[in-house]
Amino acid sequence: QRRVPANATEPGHSRRCEKAGGAMRRAAKPMVSKPADTHTRARSAHPAYPPRFQLDAAHVPWRVPLSAYAPVEFVHPAVVANDCTSKPGGWADPVEPVRADILKRGSFEYDKLGLTVAFDEAGRPLNPVGRTGITNRGLLGKWGANHAADPIVTRRNPFKSGSPLEVVVIQRKDTGEWAIPGGMVDAGELVSATLRREFMEEAGNVPSEQRAKFEEMTKALFKASNAREVYRGYVDDPRNTDNAWMETVAMHFHCQPDLAKMLELRAGDDAAEVQWLEVGEHVEQYRKLYANHRVRVCCPV
Template structure:
């Protein structure tokens, strides 16, 4: 039977958690002494607290208070299950961290539009600088309740860069789990990444939760891009696999 360990101590949201040996990562492997660190921030530890930023989708302190698990499980990008206590289990296995630092328990659906402009040596990729860690990333964010991924792709791009590509049909690159720094045993991110191709760059201005937006040289090699960005804040690690899908 799958079980979820009871959190015993809190840690900062960026704490890496307790080490998880590869042999014990799977939920199907018993680990009686497993004691992950709870990285839930104070504003999410109790229900009904103020949410001025509007990012808390589940205003409940524990996932067994969520009432629509059947719908969430049936529409998940990556299948997962609940343990005997009604807590969602990360589909990649134990992470060494529990609780959540995301708006929802379980899968948090995201949309990541990758915009490439130009041809040959003039090709550019549109990136934004994240406000939470200063790294350069693909514009994007969480899918709002009741919203689908295609709509979220257009909305997030417009909100973070001012670029409106509602008139262009993108090519879906990937739909799957993202190794996001906020992931825990009970909350994680899965994303729909899509490619938009433009003949030339268009004006982009940072907004929403982006502190900067810029077109960076793109020659088809993610490592080259990472090296270029190393002295400018770095490339957001969770988005590297999405760029590698190009």
């Protein structure tokens, strides 16, 4: 049986208010949080976001009182425009969170803690790690966990001395940073299908005459026997907010020598560039990978 965190607003749960900047606002009781050092990018700037309320690491956890906390309320217009209740095929949740939908979707990170998703007293889900300085959803379509899948594709470079280990990375169009390919898991879609689809979309923009060969190679690469899950959980992402956050399943796929020689990469519409990147702290682009992608690349090495 799952435990419910102290700040979950269940029927009969006591409520309290605290003053912040002269205004009365609802305050949730403390909950268990991960160490704040796993939550740095989620407090950083994003080009599409307003400035966040500034937090030091000590005040990230919900269990630490912060009466002066006055986060910025922000939801991107693109999210509002894609409300699934008003736009056919819309990819975003309704303006107001629906608790049943959020609980059904679940959270990898809350599952690790053995907890149900916690909500504040306004009925909004709470980031399992802690405060971010921004409330609402920002650029994320879902209240609570937004689930993605990331394929970590590696090879030993057959064309370089020593055959260094390399990983496929794409350059994001929104921030310009290098990252592992990946994307949101569509409703009802298998993670295995998402992994291959995202790799094809972001790294497989090959000419039509080479398409069949590329698809054959990626089918061999992404077969189930070649897959190894290396991470499932929270992503320290600059799009995260107090009420919406990224979680992912990262799967490792290693190219065999013959495939490593043949697999050519071309950036798709969702990426500015794509490349094989050498894995190692001596490589600046590797050290600066988007969000906590570097940690996940380290897993399969």
